[in-house]
Each structure stands twice: as C-alpha cells, then as structure tokens.
Amino acid sequence: MSNKQKSGSRRIYVNEKQRQFLSSTHKRRTFVGGRGSGKTTVAGHQTRVEMNYLPRAKVFLAGLTYTQLLSNTVPAMEGAWQAHGLREFDPKSGFGHYVKGKRPPSEWVKPYQAPSNYENVITFLNGYTVQMLSMDRAELARGGNYDGGHIDESALMKQEHVNKILRPMIRGNIYRFPDSPYHQTFCDYTSVPWMPSGQWVFNTEDLAKEEPDNYFFLESTAYDNVAVLGEKYLRDLRNGMTPLEWDVEVMNKRLTKLPNSFYPSFNEEKHGVWKTYTYTHDEETGLTHSIDSDRDPKRLLELSFDFNAAFTSLTVHQEHGNEFRALDALWVKQSDTTVLDALVEKFCDSYEGHERKELLIYGDRNGNNKQVGSNLTLYQTIQQGLAARGWKSTLMVQGLDPDHRLKHIAINQLLAENNARLPVLRFNRNKCKFLIISIQQSPINPDWTKNKNSEKSSIDQERATHLSDCFDNIVYRKYGHLFGQAQTFEPVYFLGRD
Template identity: 25%
Template sequence: TGKSMLHAWINLRNMQAMPRSTTAFVCPTAIRAKTNTLPSMFEHWEKWGYRRGLHWDIGHRPPRSLDWPAPLVPPDNWENIITFYNGAIGQIVSQDRVGTSNSKSFDYIDIDEAKFVNYERLKDETFPANRGQQREFGDLPFHHGMLITSDMPISRRGSWFMRYADQCDTELISTIEALVADEQQTLQRIAQGDTTPYLPERIKQTRRLLASLRRRATLYRTYSSLTNIEVLGEAWVRQMRRDLTPMVFRTSILCRPIEVLKDGFYSSMRPSHRYTSTDYHVVDALGYDFKALSKMAGTCKADADINRGHPLCIAFDYNNNINWLVAGQPDEDRRRLNVLKSFYVKYERKLPALIADFCQYYDPLPMHEVVFYYDATALGSNYAVNDQDFRWVITHELQLHGWRVRPVYIGTPMKHLEKYQLINRGFDGKARLMPFFNEPNNPDLLISVQTAGVYNGKKDKRREKLAETDEDRLESRTDGSDAFDTLYIGCERFPQQPVQLIVTGGG
C-alpha cells in the first residue's frame, strides 16, 4: 500500500472512534495540502463508500439539514476545516499561514511530507496544542498520538523526525504484534463456530493489554517504493530512475538515508565498515527480567567485540560546548581497528562527567587499563574543566576511578590532507588497520563521520562555531569525527604492545 491509504485509514479510524474530536492536519504549505495530501486521502474515503456532502465535507459549516453534531471545540472559521458526520473535525494547519495552531486543542496530529515541515514552528505551535479532550477520549491508546510520514530527507533541517527511531522499542512492538496475532486467531476460532466459553473474555483481556501497550508505543518504519511495485508498476520505477537525480531517486523512491558523502572527508567509508556484536548468552541468561536487562544495557556486559585481556584505546576531542571520547581496540591478527563505543557530554557536563560515563559503562571489565592517545591540543590549555590541561584532567579522573593509564603522545595535529589520505587508505584496506564501527554503540559518531564534508581542501568544520538548533545538533557535527581521527592515527602510527591479562585459579 502507500502513504495516502495509511493516512486515510488512520484518520477514518480516529474520527469514528472519537466523535466531535479535532485532528490537526499539518502541511508545509496550503497548496501542498490542497493538491497532494488531502485529495489522495479523500479519494480513498470515496472508494470505501464515504461520500462528500453525506459523510464528510470540507471548507464550510455543515448544513443544518444534515443534522450533524457540533464538535466539542467549534472552530471560529470553517474555511480550513474537514467535517465528519459524527461531529469530528480536522483542522488544516498550513505552516505558510502563521498562527494556524495558536489557541487550538487537538486530539491527534497528522503530518505528511514531514521533511518539508518547519520543526521549530511545529514544536512551538502545534505540539503544545495536542492536549485535547482527555475526559472523553482518554481511554483510547491513540488519543494525543501522531502519524508522521515522509520521503527520506536530504538535509539536516528535514531530518527532525528521524530521531523517533530512538524511541521505537522493538521488543514492545514485537509484543504488540504477537498479541494482535493472538487476537486474530481467537476471532477466527469464534467465526468458525468455536463456542468455547472463555474465548470472548480472552478477546477482552487481549484488547485491554494491547491498549495499555499501544498507549506508550512508537512505531518507526522505513519502506522502499519497491514494496508497492504491484500498484506502481515496474515501468514507473524505471522511469523514475531515468528522470530523477541519483540523490532524489535514492531518498524519494528507495527511501534510503544519506550515507557517506561521496566527496566528503571519509569518502572511502562503506556500509561494510559497520558491524554489530552482541553476546546473546548474556542476554538470554536474563530471560524476561526487564529491570535486569535495562541495567545490563548501561554496561559492556553484552558487548562481544571486546578483548577483555587487552587495554582499551581512547582518544578525545575538546570543545567548550561538547566533549567527545571514542574507545576502540586494534585487532592486529585481522588488521582492523574496532571502534567499540563513543561518548559525549554537552554544556555544563565536562570532562569529569565524560570520564565517569566511560568508567561506568566499562566497569564490568576485569582489566581497567587504557591507552590514552593525545596530541598537542591536549597540552597547555583547558576550557572544559579547570586550570589544568586536558591531558592532566583525563589522566587524573581515570586514576580516581581506579583505571591505569598509559599516555601516548602523537605530536602536533596532522595536516588535513595527510590525515585524509591516511584514514581513507585505512578504509580502503591499504593501511595497517582498517576501521570498523560498532553501529549500535556509535549512532552519533557515525552521523558525525558520514556527514563530514570538505571545504577549501580541509575537513569542513565551519558548523562547529554555530549555535545548536534542533535540526543541527552539536553531536552531529565534526567534533566526534575529530576524536575518531586521533584514535585511528594513534592506533595506526603508534601501536602499543598489549600486556596480556592472565586469570588463574586460587592458590
């Protein structure tokens, strides 16, 4: 199916389940709403037998002859209102018209073409208005919910909705899916004449549980247009590939996110340089003890890519507003550098807090030792903590937490061109070590690396000095990639002989 059918079905469900409610239909411009978003939704309504002027209408107050109930919150102006036969209405919020969300009260928010929506106005005007009639509809799990759809964005400004991926609890979604399957199987048994007495009560219990889970669920999915090829047709896909630019075809048709910039600073990096590594024996041993699983997730216990008999290698980047730590380990036998995990702190949290986060995560390791790579930027200055320089603060804080530190000075910062050649030779497999990133443990670092551009022959660091916005967060800028650079240069050019940890029995 396609987006328009999804919007049509969910909004039909909402309006029927919430009589006299108000839904916000958010569009970047009025013209997009009238020529794209709403017509496709109304087309599906008509196919399903819901007729304009009989079951729904738009743009004016319903005639008294229809005898439709009034909405709980009647609009001042009906010009941009979708009306429904049970008194439910839809407020068209076009962002090219200032203030269309002001003083409103919504029960649901529908957003199509989200990559074109202004997030600042959305969070300032529309999200606070999603506060509708709790007394009437508070028992419905989708009340105060949102439906957001979009092509894949090609700019940071349009990427605001992708952060919901972090809120999608895959275990919760899997549980809901299993319960839905159980509900359907039970309904099928009843439809086939099974008169077992407990089946109706089982349906009620399942639906109550589903409602409680759905109330706090966020579902995040990406779909390629190829999924819908039976409707679109192969000829249409071929035409789009011929007519559209590669970037637009990739994001709008295939729904693939922007990967490494082809002309970026890390142009030789490929998707194969990302990996996952989980010790499922540790995870499975905890069964369904969710508190224990949550506690374990804050440590390295389930990380299967750590050589627990070798020290961790760490490197930093220092900035007044954000400070990064990137941890890794060389695997000399396979000629690779595993970037195990990255950490950052912002604003009032400084280097001591960053070190504390690192030590807490890796506390379960039997060997508390690090190889600390640093260059001249760590010496003689410190705008992150106190009068001591960065090197001293980091070493001191690690020792306070009981870690042994082996500092390794790698000299003055490498020139951009030399660094570019060295690291990309590494990604190409032409250096001693090839870098690989543990993807679940480095989400923000990967964004920092993948989007690092080139300006005047150097890494483009111009954004580092700009104020943070919701569309351009500090952690997505090049600071994290600079910490990775230091780690890679240290491990590649200044390898350290590990001291093997040997654990024996008593005696």
C-alpha cells in the first residue's frame, strides 16, 4: 500500500503501532504482536531505515533456524523493502538494490567490516549488510562485530543466548556513526510465548517502566492492522480458530503457568533440544538448507499412537544409546478416507527417505480392539498401511494400561534424571512444539489420573492431552520394568517386508 508523490518521495502505509515502533529511537526495543499484526513487516521497514542512515554498517538478523529465517522472516521483510521501491539485483539487467547469499557486484560499496563469506548474507548497494544467524548453532555465532541486531520470534530463543552471545556482539564503530540514533539498535519481534522459557521477552516491558529513555516495549493485535487485513479476514480467521488459539495467536493474550502438572519434573530447557538440524550450502542460490541431525536414518524408529475420532495422533521416537529421543509429533483431524489411514500416509510421506524401514509400534491398548464393521484391529490396519509403503513393523502393545499413580511416578523419575542408570529423555523442540505444550498443559487430578478436560473443550486439540498420552504410552511400556513393573515385550504381529 504505497503511492509515489510528485517530488519523487514514496509514501508507505504503516499502522499506528508500527508507526510508534519506527518512530522510536530507543536503542533497545521489543515488539510483541499477534498473528497478522505486522511485526515481521515492521522489521523490514526498520532495516530499510537503517540502510538509509547506516551505509556500510553490518547488522545481524537472528532466528531459531535458517529454515525459519529463509522461509518466513526474509520474505516478509522483502515485502517491506519492495514497498519502498527496492528490488533484488538482477545480473541480467544490472538493476537492483540488494543480493542474497552471494558476493555483491564489485562496483557496489563495501561494508566497513565485510563478512568472510556471503553465505546467508544480504548485501545492499550502499554497503549496508544483514548477516543471518541461526541460533540452533549459537556457538557458531560468537565473535562477530555488528552495528545493530534484530531477532525474529525471540520467544523461541534461550535468554542465555540473547544476553551472552547476541547482545555483546553489538559493539564498536561509534566513531563511524557518531550522531546516528539508529546505530547499535537492538530490536526483537515475537508472538506471545506459549512456553515458560519464552517469558523473558517481557523483561523489556519491566525495563521500559524503570528506564523509559533507554527501553521501548510495544504490544499489538491483529486488529491494529485491520486496514491491511480487512474485517472479513479477521472474521474468517476467528471462525477457524479455537478461543485459546485466537486469544494467544491473534489477540496477544499471555498464558499463565500451570501449577498442578502431571509432569512436575519436566523442564523445557533441560529436556528440549534445539540443535536438531545440520546445514548444507546451495552454491546456486547461496542459501542454506536444513537436514535432520537428531535422527539416524540407519536405525529403526518407534511410534506411539493415540486414537480419537476427531484427533488421531502419533509421536516418532528413536533410541541413541542411553538417550531416548522424541523426534516428531504428527496428527490428523479429518480426512477424505479415515483419519487413521491419513495419519499412516502422513508418516510414510514424512519419512520416505528414512533408510531403515523398520518400526516398533506402541500406543493406546484400545488399538487392539477390532474396528466396527471390520475384522482388523486398529493396529492391524496401521501395520497393513505401513507394509504397503515398504515398512516392517512389530507391535509392542499388550495387556492393560498401567496404574495411573505408578505411571506418574515412573515417568517423572525418568524426567528428574537423578539416577544415572536410567535412560535420558530428550525432545526435538523444532518438531515437537505441540508435544511439549501438551506435556506442560496437562493437569493432574487428586486420584493421580491425568486431567483430560482439554480433550472435551474447544481448545485446539494439538494443545490438549492427546500427544502427552502418546508420550506416556511409549515411555512407560518401554521403561516401566525399570521401576519393578512387569512389562512384556513379545511381538504380537509381524507385518511388512521379509
């Protein structure tokens, strides 16, 4: 939404909250905004302003992974740059204002401190340079020297990485930009955190109250950007979301911490792992592609199922020595066939490249019941679907479900990690976000059972207790014997390749 004036200047529409953020000259700024509020777009406007006033400066753009930055952040920022009339450089026509992932034309102005290579770097024709940093490899970002910095979805990052790695790298070069209010600006943009580890983003709010001349904190909802989104878009968005998702994702309401958890020993920082990707450089595009690094393609996988008509789910796991890893969480809510068949297909599509097509299957004991109108159990249906896609599977579900109190105690002893002889549980924080939320949002009843009211509410069901049930079913059946509970692990059915 821009139009060009006769003078040659360009008018760019921003909403009132974006205007407030861009008008601020505070060195430390935080923008907490709901979905559609324009927080990533405002990062594009902010870097465009910096480009104008800080030629030859180098700033960082940090995200949790390169995948996040390249797929979501940079395209939204480019939309803002293009509204200002900037275009990506075209080597055929020789026209353009910035290049991504490659060395800029030799005639362009060079930054004061040029990067050692231009992989994951965006360079503008006046030397203003944006270095992308992936914080799932935080140690590789150490030692840089930047004139400013930006973080997208900061609530996903560790506070330690922000305070000890990113902020200290904004230093020096004061003599080059002695009068610029934009030099050494540090901005972060994020949605309201779903998980406790992200609550640190509200520290800027407290600091802004104590030192209003040095800190700026801003909150925004999608309705602040209604002139761009339109009333119909917001009505349709609300109709398609649960009340909780609407409140948090769009209206920017903060979550409160759950006091009576079924998993009091779970600690997101201890049990969650961000470093689940390795990266390869694409010489043609100059950009980086991610590859799973926490999964060994030559080892068998283990699945755990939970069955519900409106939400059928599974979690994907793998043993690595003494470490039992939760790699992924998948689910299906509706399908043209059946949700169970669709879930099996979703898994097979997602793991088509896994070399060892062999599985152990865990889950809800009710899966051993025959389906209505069929001679097959749910697990037999799963195994047939897997076999059709080349997977050999062994069913590990026998007997009754465990006593709730014993299950609660055993799982929390594993999570506590007070016994070196017990296995260690780890969670892929990139792919198991909703499994972690499900664990964190699972209350306990006075009789030691898990409170499953969320499964009957209007809450988005990936945030209900289903996925945590998948976790319980596989962990207790695998490791309950370590706590004196008799577990039988003889396979019941064999289906698949010879």
